[in-house]
Amino acid sequence: NTPGKANLLNSSDIDFFDNFINNKKLNSEHIPAKDNILTGKIIELQHSYRFKENEDIGKFSSLVINGNTNPDLLIKPFKDCEGKTQCVKISGNYKDKEFYDLLKYYEEYAKEEDIEKAFEKLKKIMILCAVREGEYGFKAYNNIVEEHLKTKGLIFPGKSFYDKQPVMITSNDYSLGVFNGDNGIIRENKKTGQKRIYFQDEDGIKDFPVVNINSFQTVYAMTIHKSQGSEYDNVLIIIPDDENHKILSRELLYTAVTRARKKVLILGNDNVIIESVKRKINRISGIRERILND
Template identity: 35%
Template sequence: QEKIKRNILNIVYNYKNTPLKRYDLLKDFQIISPLKKGLAGVSELNKSVQDILNPAHNTKNEIQHGSTTFRENDKVMQIKNNYQIKWTDINTLKKGEGVFNGDMGIIKRIDKEKQTLEIIFDDEKRVIYPKEQMEELNLSYAITVHKSQGSEFKAIIIPIFSGYSGFLNRNLLYTAVTRAKEMVILIGEVNGLKSMIKSVQKNKRKTTLAERLHDFL
C-alpha cells in the first residue's frame, strides 16, 4: 500500500502536469478508496492530501478535534444525519434545518474564540458547527466507496489492492468506477484489479419478485 499511496500523492502534487489539470481538485475531483484503514485507506490519504492541497499557513485558522485537524478551505463531509442543525441558503437567505450523511462542503471560516466552523455545502447551504458537533464531520479529500454512493464527480482516483478477497469484489469496483462522469484513474496492482473483476458478490438478495410478478400477471 505504501507504493500505491506514494503514486496517488505524486499525481495530486503534480496534477498540473497530468490530465487532471483541467479540473478543480476541490470541486471536480475525488479519491475513492475501498478501505478506511491502511496506508492507502481513507484516513491516511485524507491527512496526506490535506497537507498538499491545503497546508497549514499563518493566514489560515485551524482547530483540532480528536485526531483530525480542520483547517479553513478544507473539504469535509457530514457523516451522519442531523435533522436539527440549522442552515441558511447563501443566495436566497432562506433558512431551514437538516444536513445529511454524505453531504460535502468547504470550511470557509473557523472562529477560534467561539470554537466554531462555518461550512458552505455543495448545495450552497451555510452551516455553523459548534465544537460538540464536529464529530459529525470528516475530511473528504478521500472517501470510502460506501460513502460515495449517490454522488458523482468529474474525475476520480481509485486505489486497487490485492487481498481482502470477498470484500474487494466486482460490485464494489462497479460502484466506485461509476461515480466518475469523465475520468477514472486506477492506481495499484493489476492482480488486484483482475481479482475484483472475477469476484462476484455471493450474497444475492432473494426478493421472489419474479414469482410475484408472474402470479400478478
C-alpha cells in the first residue's frame, strides 16, 4: 500500500480484493453466517475531524450525504464566505474571480525553492474535477493553471516534463517503490540540467531521475476519484454543466467536499448540484450479492 493511504484501497489493490472475493479457500477459519452481511459491522465512519460539523464544510457535506435537496438548505446558505473561518461557496460562474484568487496558492508553490516546503504548499490547494475530458475536465484545468503560472513567469512547461511540475504516478513501479496515485514534484538541477522527480513519505524525501519513471500526469487538477484519501486546505470543485451527466452522484460530491480543511469553492449550476445530491450509488450491493450467493 502507498504510505499514508491505509484507510483506502488504492488502484493496485482492486485486483487482490477481487481475487479475495472469488476465493473460497483463503482461510479455513469458521465464521458464523449472518442473515444480513452488514450485521455486526466493526466500524462505521460517520465523522471527519478535518472540519467542525457546525461550520460550512460539515453542514454542507452532511446535507449532501443525507440526500437533502431543499434549496433553502443546500444552496442558499452557501453563496458567500464573508466572515466565515470555514467556507463552502457555490458559484455558477466558471470564471468566478475567486477561482483566480485561489490560484495564488499555486503561485506560492511555484516560487518555493525548498522541496519540503514545496510539498507543504501543494497541500494548500487542489482543483478536483468530476470528469477527465472536455472543458470541465481535469486536463483542461491543468492547462488553465499552467498557462496562469507561465504568464506570471513562474514555470516554463515543456512537451513532457518541466521544472516545478507537480505530478501523479499513474502506474505501479515496485522496483522504485512508487505507486499509482503517489504525488511528486519534478525539479531541474540548474547546473547540469538533469531533471529528477521527488516524493515525500513518512521516511522523508526520495528522488529518482525523471527518465526512470514510466507513467505520470500533471496534477494541478485531478479527478475527484483520484483524490480519495487526500486532504487540502482549499479545494476547488468543477461540476459539469449537465444535470444528466452519468458521473454525478451525492457520493462523488461528498468525497470532493470532504477533501477540504478550510475552504471549498464549487463551480457548478445550482440545479446540477441538486440533481447530483438526488442520486445515491450503493457500491457495496454488488459485493454483498456475490458473497451471499457463494
